Amino acid sequence: MANWIEILLRSIMLFFLVLGLTRIMGKRQLTKLTPFHFISYSIIGILAALISVNIIDNLVLGLLSLGTWVAFYLILDYFALKSKLIHDWINGRETILIKNGKVMEENLKQARLTGEELLKELRTKNAFNLADVEFAVMETTGELNVLLKSDKKPVTPFELGTEVSPKSAPQTVILDGNILDEPLSNIGLNRGWLNTELEKLGLSLDNIFIGQVDSSGDLYVDLFDDSIQVSQPKIKETLFANIKKCQSDLVKYALDTQDNKAKKMYSSNAKKLKNLMNKLESYLLH
Numbered sequence: 001m002a003n004w005i006e007i008l009l010r011s012i013m014l015f016f017l018v019l020g021l022t023r024i025m026g027k028r029q030l031t032k033l034t035p036f037h038f039i040s041y042s043i044i045g046i047l048a049a050l051i052s053v054n055i056i057d058n059l060v061l062g063l064l065s066l067g068t069w070v071a072f073y074l075i076l077d078y079f080a081l082k083s084k085l086i087h088d089w090i091n092g093r094e095t096i097l098i099k100n101g102k103v104m105e106e107n108l109k110q111a112r113l114t115g116e117e118l119l120k121e122l123r124t125k126n127a128f129n130l131a132d133v134e135f136a137v138m139e140t141t142g143e144l145n146v147l148l149k150s151d152k153k154p155v156t157p158f159e160l161g162t163e164v165s166p167k168s169a170p171q172t173v174i175l176d177g178n179i180l181d182e183p184l185s186n187i188g189l190n191r192g193w194l195n196t197e198l199e200k201l202g203l204s205l206d207n208i209f210i211g212q213v214d215s216s217g218d219l220y221v222d223l224f225d226d227s228i229q230v231s232q233p234k235i236k237e238t239l240f241a242n243i244k245k246c247q248s249d250l251v252k253y254a255l256d257t258q259d260n261k262a263k264k265m266y267s268s269n270a271k272k273l274k275n276l277m278n279k280l281e282s283y284l285l286h
Helices: 003-025 033-053 059-082 084-091 106-111 115-124 180-186 191-201 234-257 260-284
Strands: 093-101 132-138 144-148 171-175 208-213 219-223
Touching: 003 033, 033 059, 033 171, 059 084, 093 106, 106 132, 115 132, 115 144, 171 180, 180 191, 191 219, 234 260
Parallel strands: none
Antiparallel strands: 093 132, 132 144, 171 208, 208 219
């Protein structure tokens, strides 16, 4: 058999073999691999490459070596799930770098970090001022997680006692000028609704790169022609504005009329709309 044919067949076989092995070994983000996982993936990749290009000419021995690495990886990974002691031995333990607002210099040395590198990592977490940080820990993947001091945290609607409407993932309904019917049906819409919205915006389908519908029913579009400015529709804001206008009109009618019965009716309905606005404001405007 010609050498190039053998390498081709080996490469095809190992491609599908390694693809299957990586699926068995689990889904992990490359940026969040521990040293154990990184080395295991690297060695498996290197072995597959060496077997593929015939540097390891004995196919059986090469596959035996590859299988041994995969088997030991899976065995240790399994026991790491069952035992924290084994997990810490394989993956290491997290390192506390800042505690109660104070930098732990000894732990910083253990993590092989300088003060400048610590400040750089804090900036990646939007913590530009060291005095704002209450707690910081370096995970076994090398990622830094930061807890800001309570008076420096962003205020949430929960802390303000304000209710907000739930959000769901937006659905991409247009991609590269093509309508995607399945996402449209997932949110209970159709092409007729989409075409109507595009007419309101004065846009043609072939000029739209991406179109998404959010949980509020608003259509957001990004165009191929970036020079065209598109005013995005705001369904919830428009609805709230219409309710507010109706409430204002009822107050005006109550002030203008001389009929006491009509004045009472207008005032009562204006008050009901005002109460409704108070309830809906956090859902429609936040």
